[in-house]
Each structure stands twice: as structure tokens, then as C-alpha cells.
Amino acid sequence: MPYLNVDEVESAIELAAESNPHLTELIHLPHPTWGGRTSTAIRVHLDSEGSEAAEGIYLLGGVHAREWGSSDILVRFVQMITDSYRTGTGMTLGGKSFTASEIRGIVETLDIVVFPQANPDGRRYSMSVDPMWRKNRRPARSPSPVCPVGGGSGPGVDVNRNYEFLWDYPKKFSPAAPVMTSTDPCSEIYRGPTASSEPETQNVIWLLDRYPTVGYFIDVHSFGEDILYNWGDDDNQTTDPEMNFRNAAYDGARGIPDSTPGGDPKKYREYLSIADLQELIGLGTTMADAIRAAHGRRYSVKSAVGLYPTSGTSDDTAYSRSFLDSARKRVLGYTIEWGPERASIPKSFHPDYPDMVPIVEEVTAALVAFCAAVAGRVAG
Amino acid sequence: MANYHVTVQGKDREAMADLVRVHGLRVYPQTLREVADGERVSAVADEEMISRLRGAGYRVEEHEDVDEDARSSLDQVGRGNRFRAQAED
Numbered sequence: 001m002p003y004l005n006v007d008e009v010e011s012a013i014e015l016a017a018e019s020n021p022h023l024t025e026l027i028h029l030p031h032p033t034w035g036g037r038t039s040t041a042i043r044v045h046l047d048s049e050g051s052e053a054a055e056g057i058y059l060l061g062g063v064h065a066r067e068w069g070s071s072d073i074l075v076r077f078v079q080m081i082t083d084s085y086r087t088g089t090g091m092t093l094g095g096k097s098f099t100a101s102e103i104r105g106i107v108e109t110l111d112i113v114v115f116p117q118a119n120p121d122g123r124r125y126s127m128s129v130d131p132m133w134r135k136n137r138r139p140a141r142s143p144s145p146v147c148p149v150g151g152g153s154g155p156g157v158d159v160n161r162n163y164e165f166l167w168d169y170p171k172k173f174s175p176a177a178p179v180m181t182s183t184d185p186c187s188e189i190y191r192g193p194t195a196s197s198e199p200e201t202q203n204v205i206w207l208l209d210r211y212p213t214v215g216y217f218i219d220v221h222s223f224g225e226d227i228l229y230n231w232g233d234d235d236n237q238t239t240d241p242e243m244n245f246r247n248a249a250y251d252g253a254r255g256i257p258d259s260t261p262g263g264d265p266k267k268y269r270e271y272l273s274i275a276d277l278q279e280l281i282g283l284g285t286t287m288a289d290a291i292r293a294a295h296g297r298r299y300s301v302k303s304a305v306g307l308y309p310t311s312g313t314s315d316d317t318a319y320s321r322s323f324l325d326s327a328r329k330r331v332l333g334y335t336i337e338w339g340p341e342r343a344s345i346p347k348s349f350h351p352d353y354p355d356m357v358p359i360v361e362e363v364t365a366a367l368v369a370f371c372a373a374v375a376g377r378v379a380g
Numbered sequence: 381m382a383n384y385h386v387t388v389q390g391k392d393r394e395a396m397a398d399l400v401r402v403h404g405l406r407v408y409p410q411t412l413r414e415v416a417d418g419e420r421v422s423a424v425a426d427e428e429m430i431s432r433l434r435g436a437g438y439r440v441e442e443h444e445d446v447d448e449d450a451r452s453s454l455d456q457v458g459r460g461n462r463f464r465a466q467a468e469d
Contacts, residue, residue, distance in 0.1 A: 002458040011463035068457075127457045131450035132383075132424075150383060150447050152406075152424070178400035180409060188406050224410030261393050307393060308400055308409040341411055343443070345385040345422065346450035348408075353456050 002353050003068045004075060006037075006124045009117040012075045013042050020082045022047060023107060030206060031199035034137050035121035039203055042078060043211065044112040046085075055378045056111035056213035057371055058331075060204060060314060061220040063159050065122030065133045066152065068350040069338065070220040073363045074116035080364060081106065081371075093365040094294035094358065102372045109375040111213045119159055119200050131346055134158060134188050136200050147186035155185055157192040159200045160219070161310070163317035166233050166245055166254070167195035173233070173311065174266070177255025180308045191312050204314060208321070208331065216283070216374060217318040217333045220363065223348040224337035225299045227287050227366075229280040230272060230319045232304030233311060237269035244271040245320060255309040272319075280332055283370055287336070290369035294362040297340075304335060338363050381426045385443040388433060389420040395438070396421060403433060 004012065017026035023046055029039040045053050059077065061070035084091045084103040091098045106112070117123060121137035130149070135156030140147065147154045161181040166172045169179045169191070181191045192198055196205065208214060230236075234254050237243065243250060253266040272280075284301035291299050304310065315333030322330040339359050342348045351359070388405070390396050396412065396419045399405040411422035424446055425433065433440050 002456050005458045005461075007461045008458055008463055011461050015463050015466060127454070130447075131453045132446055148381065150381075152446075153383070176397075176401070178397040180400065180407075182404070184404075187404070224408075226410060259393070260397070306409050307396060307412055308407065337410055341408075341422065344449050345408070345424065345444070345446055346453055350453050350456065352453075 003127070003350070003356070004072050005127055006117065006120045009062070009071045009075060010040050013040050013078065013116065016078050016082055017042055020086060023082055023085060027207070029203040031202045033121045033199050034139060037120045039115070039117065039120060041113060041115040041207060044078065044081060044107060044114065045110065046108045053109060053111040053213050055109065055215055055374055056113060056211050057216045057218070057374060058113045058115070058207060058211070058214045059218050059220065059367060060115050060118060062117035062123055063119055063200070063219065063314065064221060065119055065126035065135065066131060066349045067222040068123070068127065069222060069356045069359060071116045071123065072356065073220055073338070073360050074114050076360050077364050077367050078114050081112070081368065091368065093361040093368070096290050096293040096365040096369070098368055098372060105375040105379060106368070106371045109378050110371060111211055112371060113207055113211050113214060115204065115207055118204055122156070130154070131350065135190065136198055138198065140185070145186060152188050153186060156190070157198050158189045159198055160314055161189050161312040162192040162196060162198050162201045163312045163314055164195045165313060165317040165320045166311040167191060169311040172245070172251055173255035173309070174253055178308050179255050180310050181312055195312065208318060212329055215329055215331055216370070217315060217331050218367065218370070219314045219335045221335055221337050223339040223341060225297060225340050226337040227284045227299050227301045228304040228315070228335040228337065229284050229301070230304065230316055230333045231270040232313055232316050233270055233309050234305055235269045236272055236277060236303050238272060238274040238277055241271050243269060244323065246323060257305055257307065257309065259307070276330070276332060283332070283373060284334065286369050286373045287366035290365040291362040294365040295358045297362055336363060336366065381428070383424050383426050383446050384430065385446050386423050386425045386430060387420055387441040387443065388423055389415065389418050389439040391418045393419060399423070403429070403436070405429065405433070
């Protein structure tokens, strides 16, 4: 069984919606891609018409074109959760099982918004022309430079560097910070001409606006066997709420983690509450435990920042929104980097499908475990 | 110009930060590891970049041509539409 192609991802979601009309809402995203494609998402919740859940979880995939398995994972998640609920049975993924009662709790308690293929143009290009392609397919426009092609190079925007959070990195970060983003339109990590300039980015944010119950956001990527949580721009701290991304006094100071030789001269760290940090680690560990139970793989749970900090990412943008507007619900953000590094870099991003099968199972197990844990808390 | 999977080793974290800050190398941050005499990271680079990195004192190991290797993945992609056929059954 091969990877799902672009049309198949969309058809699978439409079929899941048609087969489960009382459990699902099919969502057509409002911003057509550069290639003119209308993207599709699905919300899973019992009696979804008009009823509101107490809590929501938003699962995103297919942002980076070459990470083919992310869309397959989320399609499988939707199929399994709807099938299990409809048939009143539990679910087994490798060595990890969930009871029918747990599945019922998830579907009846939560809004689960699943957007499995955020960058269909890029996926199509990666699956037919350049398998190392990462970005969207924003066309080159004069006076943009002529980019080299092949190996993932060429025009386009890295959607996961195009979000609002600290997008203006030359101003917000230290000049000494090795930030993983770029102003070069040919770069694989080009941030785009303005924050949220891309239709793919706008669609992701539109879903956050449309479903205000969402309190958790998980962006599925490859590779590295990591579960990353907020923040990605600098080390975390829980004691000084004024030291945060909104505070212009710290512009030019961000992005030097304490692990840098000689430490961080300006001692900047990004604020989050101790309660949020504990919840991020706790639920991240729940996912890691489920992955290990499924097929024995050990994923690390850690904050997203490393030697190379990031800006303009989805998970930090999702979390940052309640800091910018207290009327918005707090959304804890994760990025899952599925699969190990392999001898071949292309096969690290998209393993041969037989090697992808256990990864689909283990990450699906992680997502179901995450949902079950949140549903259990809501139910009290 | 061909692009290669490379492993780049530098003497310390400053050197590894310079891969991005100074050289604009396409590193894979999740592969950064400490080794006995420094740190190493996987990346993608063309011949020109590889020469530049070696000239700057990095140890660079070349692995597969990523374009050539990646092309073999295309036969892992589904053809047609299995779900549309299922919906029409």
C-alpha cells in the first residue's frame, strides 16, 4: 500500500464525512492555494450540527510537502476514531489499545478539528517532480531572483515560517542568533513577503478562529522522533511574565539559548506559566508513552528551542494568540517530528511505505492517547 | 548542480551556529549531536558549499545525492484514487 496522493487525502476525508454524517462536519477552507485548490478539513464530534463541545483539539499535517506520512497519519486517525465509535469497539495500534469507552469519551466530549493536507500544491509537486520539496508553490515574481532547482530548491514559501509569531526575526532576535528562517526567496526556509501572506497559512489560522473551543494544537512533521512543545524562539521561563515576545524592550535579545557557549549575555527567556509548562510536559509524555507502547520507539519530549531557534511557526503562533488577546482561549502547541533519522535523508522524510506503517500506527496511538487524556480531564 | 546529504562536523557550538548564521547551510537541527571532538549535524549542500565549508575548517562527509536518491521514492506514491472508487461502490 503506497502513500496517499493529494486527491486521495481529500477523497478520504470526504468519504469519512459522508460515512459519518452525525459525527462529522466537512469543512472547505476559504483560501484557495496558489494552484487554485480548495483545501478540506473535518471536525469530529457527536451531533456536530449546532452542538458545541467543551474542549477542542486541532490536528494539522501536510504543511511541509516532502513529509508525506503526516497526511496519511491524520487520515488514518480520522478513519480509526470514526470507525471505532460507529461500531462501538475499541482500537488497537500495535501494542497500544483503547477501550470503546475511551473512544466514546473522545467523540462525545471533544471537538477534534483535523486538517490533514495544509499544503496540497507542495505535496503534489513533491510526489511528482521534486521529492525533497518542502515549501508551498507560490510562484516566483519579478524582481525575485531566479532560484536554482532540485533538492528542494526553488521559489515558494516555507509555510511553517510564515506565521505571525516573531515573524520579523531581523528585528526581534539577536543578530547572533542562528534562527532557522530566511528572507531569501530561494531558501528552503523562506518566511514569505509578509507574515501570514500565504493562503495555506491563512487557512490554518482560519480554523483556529472558526473553532474557539480549541485548546490544544498539534502540528505533525518529520523527522527526529521528537515531541516538541512551546516555545521555539528561546529557553522557557516561568517567573517573569514581562519577559515575553510582545515586549519591545527585548527586541534584539531573543534566540540565544542558555546552552550557547558562554551562555546568553542578555538572559532572555520566553515566559509561560508553570501550569502551562506542566501540562505541556504531562500531555507530551502521554503521547511518548503511547508511542512506546505501540511499537517500542522512544520519542523525546522537550521544548522546541535548540541551538537553532525558530520564528513564524504554527505551534508558537497558536499558543501566542491568548497572550495577544486575553479573550481568546489558551492553545497549547506541539510539533511531533515522527520517524527516526535514516542513512538517507530523503528516506528520513518519506520512508518506504512498509517502514511508514508502524509510524502511522504509533503516531495515531499518540494522538488518540492525547485526546483520551484531555477528554478524561473534561469529564472530570 | 547536484545536492548531497552531508554530515558536517565543527569544533564547538559556535562553529555549528555559524553554519546557519554565516554560511546559510540547510541543516537538519534535529540531527545535531555531540561527538568526541566537537559537534556534528546533517545537512544538504552542493559542491560549492562543501568546498566553502572545508575551507572554513569544517570536516564534511558526503553521502547520497539527494535528488537521485529521492527520485526512487516516487514509486511509493499511490496512483489513481482508491477512495473515490470506494465511494462509488
